Amino acid sequence: MARHIVSMLTAVFFLAVLPFAAEASFPEPEGYVNDFAGVISSEHRQQIAETAQHLKEKGEIELAVVTVQSLEGMPIEQYSIGLAEAWGVGTSREDLGIILLLAVQDRELRLEVGYGLEGDIPDGLAGEILDTWVIPQLRQGNYSSAMQEGARYISVLLADRRGFELAGMQSSYEASGGGADEGDGISGYYFFLLLLLLLGRGRLWPLLFLAGRRRRYSPRGGFGSAPRGGGFGGFGGGGFGGGGASRSF
Amino acid sequence: MSRVRRVSPAVVILAAVGLLAVIIGGWYVSTRNSLIGQEQQIEAAWSEIENQLQRRYDLIPNLTETVRGYASHEEEVFRTVAEARAQIGSAQGVEQTADAYERMESALSRLLVVVEDYPELKADQSFIRLQDELAGTENRLAVARRRYNDHVRDFNQAVLSFPANMVAGNLGMERRNYFEVAQEAWSTPEVQF
Numbered sequence: 001m002a003r004h005i006v007s008m009l010t011a012v013f014f015l016a017v018l019p020f021a022a023e024a025s026f027p028e029p030e031g032y033v034n035d036f037a038g039v040i041s042s043e044h045r046q047q048i049a050e051t052a053q054h055l056k057e058k059g060e061i062e063l064a065v066v067t068v069q070s071l072e073g074m075p076i077e078q079y080s081i082g083l084a085e086a087w088g089v090g091t092s093r094e095d096l097g098i099i100l101l102l103a104v105q106d107r108e109l110r111l112e113v114g115y116g117l118e119g120d121i122p123d124g125l126a127g128e129i130l131d132t133w134v135i136p137q138l139r140q141g142n143y144s145s146a147m148q149e150g151a152r153y154i155s156v157l158l159a160d161r162r163g164f165e166l167a168g169m170q171s172s173y174e175a176s177g178g179g180a181d182e183g184d185g186i187s188g189y190y191f192f193l194l195l196l197l198l199l200g201r202g203r204l205w206p207l208l209f210l211a212g213r214r215r216r217y218s219p220r221g222g223f224g225s226a227p228r229g230g231g232f233g234g235f236g237g238g239g240f241g242g243g244g245a246s247r248s249f
Numbered sequence: 250m251s252r253v254r255r256v257s258p259a260v261v262i263l264a265a266v267g268l269l270a271v272i273i274g275g276w277y278v279s280t281r282n283s284l285i286g287q288e289q290q291i292e293a294a295w296s297e298i299e300n301q302l303q304r305r306y307d308l309i310p311n312l313t314e315t316v317r318g319y320a321s322h323e324e325e326v327f328r329t330v331a332e333a334r335a336q337i338g339s340a341q342g343v344e345q346t347a348d349a350y351e352r353m354e355s356a357l358s359r360l361l362v363v364v365e366d367y368p369e370l371k372a373d374q375s376f377i378r379l380q381d382e383l384a385g386t387e388n389r390l391a392v393a394r395r396r397y398n399d400h401v402r403d404f405n406q407a408v409l410s411f412p413a414n415m416v417a418g419n420l421g422m423e424r425r426n427y428f429e430v431a432q433e434a435w436s437t438p439e440v441q442f
Contacts, residue, residue: 077388077391081388081392122382122385123382123384123385124377124379124381124382125378126381126385127380128377128378128381131377240392241297241389241392241393242385242388242389242390242391242392243385243388244385244388245381245384246384
């Protein structure tokens with residue numbers, strides 16, 4: 001009895017002081033591919049979803065590819081972190097989440113990197129990924145293949161850095177056809193990747209000392225636990241700290 | 250009915266007082282715990298700000314060296330950045346840190362204005378990477394700052410409102426300062442080509 005009253009009283013007191021959440025509302029996630037702008041072809045959508053599924057199964061990483069028409073007046077960094085917090089992309093224990101966000105009308109692009117992946121994709125590398133693999137296609141108006149290329153490259157890179165095999169990557173790589181002008185298949189890919197990482201390591205050495213100094217921030221509420229529409233079970237509740245890179249195109 | 254009559258009024262009053270004591274005691278403990286929890290969230294959020302300031306502090310020498318390679322005669326700007334960096338190193342507490350943060354923002358934006366005059370520098374791969382690192386750090390700072398302020402706001406509201414303020418007063422808790430900066434925190438420097 002007393003305990004009930006106590007918890008009721010406390011609940012009332014704390015409800016009374018809860019601030020009104022004046023935050024923007026974000027759409028509900030539909031799956032790994034969230035093409036709200038409607039620019040991704042069904043073939044690419046399937047390929048991205050497949051890759052993301054592999055990432056989840058092999059590496060426990062959650063990749064979300066998101067396109068929107070407009071950022072509703074927000075800077076892309078703000079929209080992106082808002083989305084990341086609302087969706088909780090990534091496993092909650094390790095924060096292995098990553099979001100590739102495209103705003104079509106605003107012509108902005110961002111790769112938002114979760115806490116747990118900041119060591120694998122430091123901001124400089126995030127920028128380079130966008131410059132090399134996404135921006136050129138976007139500039140030509142190939143939004144669909146830009147997102148597909150970007151998602152695939154991020155996946156290959158993460159698999160390499162975290163040391164797991166990405167089954168089916170080769171076949172989907174060959175199946176994707178166009179835009180495959182970077183050496184002969186997967187081996188050329190890895191060679192380039194290695195070169196990139198070696199170059200990156202040398203320049204980013206100060207970051208090695210900085211890794212692991214962060215504090216966790218858990219998104220509010222229990223995200224990802226409630227089932228969402230469309231058969232998608234939601235993301236795992238991973239945390240983000242604002243790491244990544246943005247580009248205009 | 251007959252059972253109730255046998256209980257003396259003194260016992261009823263005593264039971265009521267006891268119940269009230271339990272309720273108030275329970276409320277006190279849970280309020281106290283929640284306030285302490287909020288205080289710790291503030292501390293954690295604050296240390297994230299400090300991490301990111303430190304990270305920026307560590308990045309800046311690399312950045313200025315890279316810029317210096319192309320724009321060696323812009324001594325004025327380098328000096329401003331170096332001074333702002335030194336101020337971060339010696340800042341104590343929320344307000345001083347916020348001041349140092351603000352000063353660093355303006356020094357860095359001046360540096361990035363200088364960069365505009367050097368197209369080769371803007372195209373330099375290592376500079377682009379450093380600028381991404383810097384932009385990422387600025388963005389993390391903005392995120393950390395917002396989260397810190399959110400926690401402070403929640404805490405202040407709890408501390409200032411009745412009746413939790415009695416518990417807070419009892420524990421010697423006072424409202425915290427926001428991490429305030431004049432500049433719009435979201436205006437991270439952007440890499441344009």
